Each structure stands twice: as C-alpha cells, then as structure tokens.
Amino acid sequence: MNAAELFDVAQRLWEEMIINNMSTTLERLESKEKPTRSEVHPWSASPAYFYFNYLAGIHSTKNNFEEVRIAPAFGLLQSMEGLLPTSKGNIIFSLRKSDTKLLAELTIPDAISCEMICNGKQISLKEGKHNYVLE
Numbered sequence: 001m002n003a004a005e006l007f008d009v010a011q012r013l014w015e016e017m018i019i020n021n022m023s024t025t026l027e028r029l030e031s032k033e034k035p036t037r038s039e040v041h042p043w044s045a046s047p048a049y050f051y052f053n054y055l056a057g058i059h060s061t062k063n064n065f066e067e068v069r070i071a072p073a074f075g076l077l078q079s080m081e082g083l084l085p086t087s088k089g090n091i092i093f094s095l096r097k098s099d100t101k102l103l104a105e106l107t108i109p110d111a112i113s114c115e116m117i118c119n120g121k122q123i124s125l126k127e128g129k130h131n132y133v134l135e
Contacts, residue, residue, distance in 0.1 A: 002073065002075070005075055005076075006054075007050060007051075007054065007055055008075055008076050010047070010050070014047055025046070025047075051080075051082065052082065052084050054073060055072065055073055055074070055075070055077070055080060056070070056082060056084070056093060056095070057069075057070055057071035057072045057073055057117075058070050058084055058091060058093075059071070060086070064086075064087050065086040065087055065088045065111075065112055066088070066111070066112065067112070067113045067114070068091065068108075068112050068113070068114045069114070069115055069116075069117060070093070070106075070114065070115070070116045070117070070125070071116070071117040071118065072095050072102070072118065074095075074097050078096065078097060079094070079095060079096040079097070080093075080094075080095050081093060081094040081095065086109070086112070088109045088111040088112050089109025089110070089111065089112070090107070090109065091106070091107065091108060091109065091112070091114075092106070092107035092129075093105070093106050093107075094106075100135055101133055101134065101135050102118045102119070102132075102133070102134040103131070103132075103133055104116065104132040104133075104134065105129070105130075105131050105132075106125060106129070106130060106132065107128065107130075108125050108126065108127050108128065108130075109127065110127045110128075112127070116132070116134070118134045119134060119135075121134055
C-alpha cells in the first residue's frame with residue numbers, strides 16, 4: 001500500500017472521530033477487543049505531518065528548509081491545498097490534477113530554494129507566488 005492509499009484508509013478513521021464529536025484523536029483506534037475513549041494525545045498532529053510530508057510531498061532536503069523538494073502523491077485526491085509554516089516563511093500551495101496535467105499555484109519564501117517533481121519531471125521553482133503547469 002502506498003502513502004496515498006494509506007491516507008485514504010486513515011482519512012476514513014479520522015472522519016469517524018469527527019462524526020463522534022472528538023476534538024483530538026484517540027490514543028488508539030477502536031476495536032471490539034480493546035474499546036477506548038482516551039483522548040487528548042500528542043499524536044493528534046500526525047494527520048498534518050502525514051498530509052504535508054506524504055501527500056503534498058513537501059520535504060526539507062537541506063538545513064531546516066534551506067532547500068525543499070515538492071513531490072505530491074495524490075492517490076484518490078484530485079486536489080489539495082495548504083500552508084506549511086517553516087522557519088524560513090510559509091510555503092503556500094494549491095495543487096490540482098487532471099488526466100495529463102498538474103496545475104500548481106505555489107508561494108515559496110525568498111530564503112528557500114525549491115524544486116518540484118511530478119510525473120518524472122523535475123523543475124526549479126521561483127521564489128514568490130507563481131503558477132505552474134506540468135504535463
């Protein structure tokens with residue numbers, strides 16, 4: 001199972017927690033053998049980490065975000081967007097895929113050197129806010 005497929009499975013579990021009016025994640029997932037209702041655990045941030053690192057594919061490749069690689073893995077998603085705070089400034093992204101293209105609107109802080117990899121193609125990204133189309 002790849003990261004995008006794993007996210008799809010995990011997302012269903014996180015959505016169930018929202019339906020059950022939870023404001024943080026469970027210590028462990030429910031099972032008939034080990035029921036739980038213990039909440040308020042630090043791993044509740046794990047969905048955000050997973051989203052940015054595995055789905056959006058944003059990785060610091062040198063010295064605390066001096067250099068960044070973006071290699072999104074959409075899985076079942078058609079689009080994703082977000083804001084990743086870093087020590088060098090916020091990386092803001094809106095990514096949309098079609099059958100043959102990736103449309104990317106990205107804001108890269110001045111202090112970050114960034115590249116994007118998609119469909120086997122690698123491009124250097126400019127600082128500031130820019131739109132890209134990768135085929």
